[in-house]
Amino acid sequence: MSKDQTSSLESEIEEIRERLAGTIDELIYRGSPKTIVQRQVAAVKAVYVDPVSGEPKMGNIAKTVGGVVGTVLLMATLRKITKVN
Template identity: 60%
Template sequence: MTTDPSALEREIEETRERLAGTIDQLLHRASPKTIVGREIWTIKAHYVDPATGQPRTDNILKTVGAVVGVVVAFVAVRKITS
């Protein structure tokens, strides 16, 4: 631990600057625009391979199958209840 006042002041200022940088990073990560951008990227990465840019047909077909299944289930329920 240093007893020199000027060294102590420098250390405090460096700590303040580090904390300010950390707070800025946290604010950026928690901003709605950043969160939305991150979620959009995640969804796109699920359907398009980021490395090659090629569509991931297996994931696309799974999603289409699930949507068709839900639509068929709704139609069947409506016909049964009508």
């Protein structure tokens, strides 16, 4: 191997190391619990709040409240039915 080829390989290896280090840093950041929580909070907010105007999305809020109320009523009804028998 000539000196130029060796130098070229060394610089290529150094570039690859830098890219890998950046990738590892990004994976560590994405996998941190704090970052995961921030992403999940942002996802939930996106469902219930319009990102442009900041106004609540009443349709989605109503659907969620309806689902919760329906589930509570279903559970209460099932408990009452099972206690009677």
